[in-house]
Amino acid sequence: MNAPDRFELFVLPEGSKKVTVTKDTKIPNASVITILREDHTVGNLIRMQLVADQDVKFAGYRMPHPLEHNINIRIQTYPNSTPLKAMEDSINLLIDEFERINTQFNNQVLRKKNMTDTYI
Amino acid sequence: MTARSPELEILEIKNDTITFILSNTDISVANALRRVMIAEVPTMCIDLVEFEANNSVLCDEFIAHRLGLIPLISEEVNRFNYTRDCSCSERCDNCSVEFRLHVKCTDDKARDVTSSDLISQNDMVIPVSSAQSLNHNNNTPDRPEQEIPIVKLRKGQELKLKAIAKKGVGKEHAKWIPACVATYQFQPHIVINQNRLDELSDKQKEDWVASCPAKVYSYVPHQRNQVTIEDPLRCMYCMECKKKADTYGKPDLVTIEQKTDRFIFTVETTGALKPEDIVLYAIQIIKRKLTDIQTQLQTQIQEG
Numbered sequence A: 001m002n003a004p005d006r007f008e009l010f011v012l013p014e015g016s017k018k019v020t021v022t023k024d025t026k027i028p029n030a031s032v033i034t035i036l037r038e039d040h041t042v043g044n045l046i047r048m049q050l051v052a053d054q055d056v057k058f059a060g061y062r063m064p065h066p067l068e069h070n071i072n073i074r075i076q077t078y079p080n081s082t083p084l085k086a087m088e089d090s091i092n093l094l095i096d097e098f099e100r101i102n103t104q105f106n107n108q109v110l111r112k113k114n115m116t117d118t119y120i
Numbered sequence B: 001m002t003a004r005s006p007e008l009e010i011l012e013i014k015n016d017t018i019t020f021i022l023s024n025t026d027i028s029v030a031n032a033l034r035r036v037m038i039a040e041v042p043t044m045c046i047d048l049v050e051f052e053a054n055n056s057v058l059c060d061e062f063i064a065h066r067l068g069l070i071p072l073i074s075e076e077v078n079r080f081n082y083t084r085d086c087s088c089s090e091r092c093d094n095c096s097v098e099f100r101l102h103v104k105c106t107d108d109k110a111r112d113v114t115s116s117d118l119i120s121q122n123d124m125v126i127p128v129s130s131a132q133s134l135n136h137n138n139n140t141p142d143r144p145e146q147e148i149p150i151v152k153l154r155k156g157q158e159l160k161l162k163a164i165a166k167k168g169v170g171k172e173h174a175k176w177i178p179a180c181v182a183t184y185q186f187q188p189h190i191v192i193n194q195n196r197l198d199e200l201s202d203k204q205k206e207d208w209v210a211s212c213p214a215k216v217y218s219y220v221p222h223q224r225n226q227v228t229i230e231d232p233l234r235c236m237y238c239m240e241c242k243k244k245a246d247t248y249g250k251p252d253l254v255t256i257e258q259k260t261d262r263f264i265f266t267v268e269t270t271g272a273l274k275p276e277d278i279v280l281y282a283i284q285i286i287k288r289k290l291t292d293i294q295t296q297l298q299t300q301i302q303e304g
């Protein structure tokens, strides 16, 4: 009866922002990026990409509460970069990577389909 | 930093399964792909049921739940809207498909109500089992064993209902999951130490090969290479062969390692989507998620 709506898992509440950036006031070059309505799929993906970045000193993500479908990504960089730049770079690299996987998959499917055609 | 250049090789595409190797990438990429295939690739499923008559042994809720779990052909799913996004007030043909079912048992023999009794208003969205029996019509006219049973009716019992199928994702309810299997494994790297093997008697070799429950090895007597690795992909890292080798006092007979940068994916569909489409849609969904975050991040930066 008081169960939350099932679509709360992935529908962004009206008027709220998907991404918000909060600067850490105590540590230099550190920010927390909150992404609404995402989970470990994206959280872990971005975190691993951030950790691979030479300019990133610390990167981690967490889901603050299992019933709230948001993630926090915390980034601290060395002074030659900023958390926002690191985040942008990581996401661009990931988009590139999935673009490559996509083209390769399409090519391979076409090749497989042509092969079976010749067999028939 | 430069982007990794992942490589993808499809090993096999069958009617309901696909296997491929993804290499040169991070485990988080493989895991994101797996998670999205399970939880975020949309399909069509029965979501609302209106009962007009039901005096069968099962209660309404029980039957409604069973109807929801019947996989429907969802190849046209991209033409549908989610009902919550649709411009209609309640539901329309752009966001739902109506099914009707009316069965009354008049025989002395019990009547099986199955997925084939569901009459769809849209020919493109029908139960997977009905489509399969349509395809096989030429050689075997009736294949009742393919149909999914819903309830049994005895004489005088009747079931009449209207069911509404909607678009949804596995995150919302497991019935919308398009894949019944979506896994990846690491490529096994198995090396047999030939010197240690030569020290074994023929009987020991035979027993050692038989110790593997997944039948990774094969033993052919009276040949130079008596023991060969038949199919390393069958290995499930149970290490039974290692334990057997230990009993012979030869722990270095075989080494089994996981190549943690090569992911062997196996995806099996429920029939709702083609297996290659599940993978393709998943890749596109992740891309869309990332570009969405990218644009939102940029507007945040511009706003300060």
Ligand SMILES: [Zn+2]
Binding pocket: B081, B083, B086, B087, B088, B090, B091, B092, B093, B094, B095, B096
């Ligand atoms: Zn509609």
